[in-house]
Amino acid sequence: MHLFRFLTRFVLPFLPLASLALAAAPKPNFLLIVADDLCWRDLGFTGNPDVRTPHLDRLRTEGMQLHGMFTPATTCSPSRHALYTGLHCVRAGAYPNHTRAYEGTRSIFTHLNTLGYRTGLQGKEHIAPKASFPYEHLGGKNADDFAATKSFLTRDAAQPWLLVFASNDPHSPWNRGPAGLHDPAKLTVPPYLHDNATTRRLLADYYGEVHKLDWQVGQLLALLAETKQADNTLVIFLSEQGGSMPYAGKWSVYDNGIRVAALARWPGKIAPSSSSRALLQYTDIPATFLAAAGADPTKIDTGCPDTRGHRGFDGRSFLDVLTGKTDRLHEVVFAQHTTVGINGYKAPYPIRAARDARYKYIRNLAPQNTYDIGGIHQTEPLTSWKADAKNNPALAARIDWLYHRPAEELYDLQADDLETKNLAADPAHAATKARLSAALDAWMAQQGDQGMATEMKALERQGPSDNETRAAKQSKKKAKQ
Numbered sequence: 009m010h011l012f013r014f015l016t017r018f019v020l021p022f023l024p025l026a027s028l029a030l031a032a033a034p035k036p037n038f039l040l041i042v043a044d045d046l047c048w049r050d051l052g053f054t055g056n057p058d059v060r061t062p063h064l065d066r067l068r069t070e071g072m073q074l075h076g077m078f079t080p081a082t083t084c085s086p087s088r089h090a091l092y093t094g095l096h097c098v099r100a101g102a103y104p105n106h107t108r109a110y111e112g113t114r115s116i117f118t119h120l121n122t123l124g125y126r127t128g129l130q131g132k133e134h135i136a137p138k139a140s141f142p143y144e145h146l147g148g149k150n151a152d153d154f155a156a157t158k159s160f161l162t163r164d165a166a167q168p169w170l171l172v173f174a175s176n177d178p179h180s181p182w183n184r185g186p187a188g189l190h191d192p193a194k195l196t197v198p199p200y201l202h203d204n205a206t207t208r209r210l211l212a213d214y215y216g217e218v219h220k221l222d223w224q225v226g227q228l229l230a231l232l233a234e235t236k237q238a239d240n241t242l243v244i245f246l247s248e249q250g251g252s253m254p255y256a257g258k259w260s261v262y263d264n265g266i267r268v269a270a271l272a273r274w275p276g277k278i279a280p281s282s283s284s285r286a287l288l289q290y291t292d293i294p295a296t297f298l299a300a301a302g303a304d305p306t307k308i309d310t311g312c313p314d315t316r317g318h319r320g321f322d323g324r325s326f327l328d329v330l331t332g333k334t335d336r337l338h339e340v341v342f343a344q345h346t347t348v349g350i351n352g353y354k355a356p357y358p359i360r361a362a363r364d365a366r367y368k369y370i371r372n373l374a375p376q377n378t379y380d381i382g383g384i385h386q387t388e389p390l391t392s393w394k395a396d397a398k399n400n401p402a403l404a405a406r407i408d409w410l411y412h413r414p415a416e417e418l419y420d421l422q423a424d425d426l427e428t429k430n431l432a433a434d435p436a437h438a439a440t441k442a443r444l445s446a447a448l449d450a451w452m453a454q455q456g457d458q459g460m461a462t463e464m465k466a467l468e469r470q471g472p473s474d475n476e477t478r479a480a481k482q483s484k485k486k487a488k489q
Contacts, residue, residue, distance in 0.1 A: 035123070035168040035301050036274070037241040039228060040293070042091070042172065043221055044084065044132060044179040047250040047257045048269035049198065050218055058195050059215045063226035064271065067245060071273030072282040072330060078363070079249050079290045082258060082265045082345040085134045087249055087290060088174070092116050092141060094294035094321035097344060098457040099314050104349035104466035108136035114311040116294040117143045120170050123301055128160050131174035136472060140311075143172070151176055154227050161235050170297070175224055178217035180252050185216025200255040200264065200426055202403055206392035207253070214251065242274040242300055242330075244293065254384050254393070254410055259345065261361035261370055262427045266343045272330055274300075284329050287338040287365060291323030299325035315456045340364050340447045344457070348466035352382020358463040362448040367437075368427065369444035370417035373459050378411050385410065416441070 048054060052061040053068040080096050081087045081103070089095075089102035092115040097103035101110040117127040121142055128144040131151035135141050146160055147153030151174075160171060177184060192208035195215075201207050225245065232238040247269035250257015257264030268290070272278055295305035305325050313319045328334045345359040355377040361370045384390060390407070397404040416432040418441050423429075431437045452459070 034240060035125070037168050037237060038120075038170040038297050038300075039232070039241055039243045040170070040172045041225060041228065041243070041245045042088070042132075042174045043245075043247045044174070044176050045249070045252050045258055046178055046218065046221070046247040046269070047264055048247050048267045049264070050215070050251065051247070051269050053271075054269050058190060060189070060219050061222040063222045063229060064245065067225065067229065067243070067271050067273055069281050070275075071243070071271055071278050071280065072284060074270035074272060074288060074329075075283060075285045076287045076365075077246065077268040077270035077290075078266050078288065078341045078343065079268055080266070080341070080343050082249050082260060082343065082359075083350070084132070084179075084248070086344075086346075088132075088135050091246075091290040091293055092135060092172075093310065093312070094291050094308075094323045095310055095312055096291060096322045096342065096451075096455055098452075098455040098462060099322065100312055101469050102135075103344060103462070104346045104469055106134075106349065106471070107469050108472070109140050110312055111137060111139075112311040113140045114309070115141050116170065116297055117141050119294065119298055119303070119308060120301065123298075123303060125168050125170055125301070126160075126163070127170045129172040129174060130157060130160075131172075132176050133174070143170075146171075152224065152227075154231065157228070158231055158235070161231060161237060168301070173224070173228055175221050177221040177224070178214055178251075180214075182210065182213035182217050185213065185218070185220045187216070189216045189219055198256075201253060202389070202393045202396065202406075204389070204392055204396055206389045210253065210389055214253075239275045242277075242297070243272065245269075245271040246290070252383055254390050254407075259347075259350070259381060259383055261343045261345055261359050261368075263363075263368070263421065263425065266361070266363075274330065278330050279332055282332065284335050285365070286326065286329045286335050287341050287363075288326050288329070289323060289338065289341050291321065292326050292337065293323065295321050295323050295325040296327050296330070299327040314454050316454065340444065340451075342448065342451045346463055346466050347379065347381055348463055349470050350381045350383065352380075352386055354378065354380040356460065356463045358460060360448055360452065360457070360459075362444045362451065363421075364444065366420065366422050367440050367444060368417075368419045368421055369432075369441060369448060370419075371445070371448060372413045372415055372417070373463070375413060375415045379413065380411060416445075418444075 050056050052065045079087045080090050083105040085105050085107045086097040093100050128146050130146040147156040190212040192212040197203040250265040252258045298305040309319045326337050340362050343361045347353045347357040357379040358373040417430045418432040419427040
């Protein structure tokens with residue numbers, strides 16, 4: 009007998025009404041859009057007066073702005089591992105840049121595949137081992153192959169899907185955006201950057217590539233509309249860790265580096281033009297998607313236990329935040345930075361941070377060392393800033409801070425959102441510092457983070473996995489035979 013006729017005659021009449029409603033509701037699709045080295049401040053909807061992001065600005069009016077989203081890492085590879093696994097970086101083994109998770113770790117791709125989803129990733133990968141991330145890679149090296157995107161979205165109308173669109177923009181060298189879109193002389197230079205001709209030129213190129221990212225977002229949203237899947241698709245946009253100019257965020261746990269511009273749209277579920285200030289992290293995304301798909305994220309085995317033997321996510325579902333039922337999730341969010349393994353690093357300079365809704369506590373584990381890496385310390389615009397600093401003591405002091413910081417930092421983000429006034433030695437804030445320091449200690453213990461000892465093992469967590477290395481060697485051996 010035809011399956012539909014069998015169900016309607018012999019099964020559906022005996023199901024309770026709640027089960028009927030659940031059975032009738034199709035699982036939602038998920039479109040996760042991730043920028044590459046984009047500071048949360050550099051978008052139209054977050055208040056930048058110069059950058060042009062009309063598609064993202066429209067997406068903001070159609071859904072919810074998540075003001076309290078944070079990444080737990082300061083470079084691309086650890087951030088993406090956390091985003092896809094729901095685990096913080098040290099626990100998963102994916103804490104230096106160009107890293108990999110421990111063998112056996114599972115990801116949102118694994119979990120949704122089990123629920124019958126097809127899963128794909130388009131654009132930048134930067135994650136390993138392959139077995140932990142079982143997605144279909146779309147478009148090869150061409151992230152803008154939207155014919156491949158459409159083919160994936162329309163392959164099987166009965167099967168729900170997850171697509172991660174991991175853009176390469178606006179990662180430096182900022183040569184992919186439309187030329188001449190921004191006049192360097194007319195830009196408003198952010199107060200955390202030094203204003204000179206070199207900064208303005210680079211900023212114009214960077215903003216051009218932010219505009220290209222926005223165009224990609226427009227293409228994706230148009231495809232959802234064209235294929236009539238917009239109403240059943242939860243779209244989340246994330247800006248990733250900050251930009252790669254000094255104090256623009258990347259390679260630091262200041263808010264320019266770990267705070268994320270985030271938007272969510274789900275017609276009929278998320279109210280248009282809404283917002284939330286709940287503290288959220290990248291690690292909450294997998295649990296949220298699974299909850300939206302009808303699964304219980306608290307029952308998931310991530311394949312990677314923490315120091316207590318707990319095998320579940322570090323993150324939690326914020327589905328109730330999206331649907332307006334609550335405006336709270338975490339009381340404190342955390343971040344870590346590892347310099348060992350970064351191109352051009354000179355000495356270990358591990359950094360950890362704990363942040364609540366108002367205050368940020370930072371612990372620099374090797375303040376006696378000089379923080380010196382290739383990304384911000386050896387390239388423009390810093391070279392031009394150093395030349396200008398010869399006659400500018402305030403700028404010279406600001407540059408020195410890039411290399412030398414105290415053991416502890418504490419900031420009142422309500423009064424000092426650019427984190428320029430360190431309150432760590434202020435007796436009036438001793439209780440706040442002690443509270444956040446204790447929270448950081450507990451988090452590090454749960455993660456198995458031993459501070460400097462963990463930092464010095466970072467090189468062991470880079471490169472291909474042992475299994476992939478063996479496979480590559482075997483392939484080369486066969487080729488020679």
